[in-house]
Amino acid sequence: MRKLVIAAVLLLILLAAGWYAGETWLSNRAREMVGGSGQITAAEVTPLRNPARVGLRLQDVDYGTAEAGFSAPDLEVYAPVSAPNTMTVDLPRQMQLRLGGAPIELTLEGGSARASISPTHEMTVRRAGVDARGLAVGGIEALQALDLDARLVHRGAAAPQGSAGAYAIDLSASGIALGALPERMEIAGPVQLWLSAVPGQAVLDGRAPPPAPTGIQTPGIEIAIGEMQARLIGRIEADENGYAMGEAAFYTDDARGFVEAGVAAGLIPQRGAMLANALIGNLAETGSPADQSSAGTVPETARDRAETAPPLSGEQAMDQVVALPPPAPGQIRLPLVLRDGEMRLGPVKLGPAPRMIR
Template sequence: MTRLLILIVAAALAWSGYWAVAAWQLRQAQEDWFAARRADGWQATYADLAVRGFPNRLDSTFTDVALADPESGLAWRAPLFQMLRLSYRPNHVIAAWSGPQTLATPERRVTVESERMRASLVLRSGAPRALDRATFVAEGVRVVPETGGAWALAGLNAAAEITAASAARYRLGLSLDGLAPPGAPERLPQTLEAVRLDATVTFDAPWDAAAVAGRRPQPELIEIDTAEARWGDLRLSAQGRLEVDAAGVPEGRIDLRAENWRAILRLAETAAPLPPGVTETLEEALALAAGLSGDPETLDLPLAVTEGQLRLGPVPLGPAPRLLIR
């Protein structure tokens, strides 16, 4: 019995020592990361950093944390941010946000409020540790810009997972429910009931720790397997493939389908009347295009990008947007 007691005490002391060393190393690594960002010219500050969770967790809690990258112009500030992990699974991290956050780009500044916001990240072993898979969940989200109305979102689920084909190729999934843009006319549906996306994106480099502090991986190939949205009676769907060059210019085609397009045209005309004759002309043109698919209530149009120019069916829309990640 005495020997068993000694073994238990020795094991407890050994585990306590392991946890203390791991907690110290984690705190030191996080402090060093912030210091390295400041040395690169970033704003990287926090009021307090605490590592807790003994005996089985290593939970880091930052208060009044702020990050700003001068090169991209992106900035983020939050009153409370946590990184939670099990002490024996250091590659799996849970991130949790609490309180209103501030996001800023060179163009605008918004406040993000939410009832719940969490992310799960699993990193591959090795240095630098690349992203293996990740999920992000948010509920009761409000995005409030400095000027203009607020956007509301009932629920968001996003996921990314590395594929077996390449360390820089990721399968992406996105689900949005109850997306309510500001200023929708009363006679139009107030929310997009559901938005779904299933796609695969190949980047020019893996997403790893270096991607946060340095150059962001850029998309080279975007394959949209399924994209769907429901807005009242309207059903939108898309499939396609885009190749992206080093300057961010896409090339390819996305096939769009709109079901019950006449109902939305009627609602749009009621909410914002067009000049006399324009609605009829537009409806005739769309009906002709829909008739080519065999179903007059379904509109099929290709969204093509060629030599940097965007075209919806036969209609030119102008230059294509640059697909660059800052």
């Protein structure tokens, strides 16, 4: 019994020494990487010295360029001992975001970002997520809660051309502030995202650029503002020139209420509201033009699969091309069509389509 106790103590000492040496090595390696990187700087890098996790504390962190990036007084990056392949960053309570060179002050009540990697598959990111609570921008509350979880899945038969990887995403956001509008917006639903490459060691090392999105679709994201409800369904993918192509639609029985909310929040100008209300009135009388205007935006073979495949549920539903169903009785379908580098709301041209791949 005495020898067993001595052996257990020696084992604990060896584990503690390994943990201590590992964090010391990590901090030294991180200092070298920070010193040799033009993207990230830190005034000091020190081990956490927390027995429950292996990690580092970075002081006065700055990432990115003068035009786009962020800075924070400190960051903790660690892997729990119980899950050594999952890197976690505790989001700082205060940070500064730079967009177009303009600084934006952000504060958080709490949150974290995490990524699980596969060491045997070139450090592929197989799962990632973000959770945040009490986000304020410039001292004004902007978001009460955000939860996002992305899981690496098979590309499936619905993958757009040029896709090398896919993630199934579960999104939930509540308490989203919309300008002066007193009601808050809530969003929740599944999303399928395809990428030109799977993030891995080359991206982490800076030897390869971050992958570009090749397609995105959802069978239904629920949107609520106060008592108003809507659902977003659609699929967008990159065309041969890299521009967004496809169709999406908002389904709601209170379309005019959403337009009024957009005006009250300062998101829709009065002229835009007049055009939107005219379109809503036209759709209420004649039905949606989406079926006619969107013909050809989805490859014929993919459209055939979408129309003939049996209905699926859960993650399986994200393995087939999403098609726009007809609106339910009392609903209006507001179609957003992207084709030939243009974006239209029904027959109304909104402007150029965004570029997905450069």
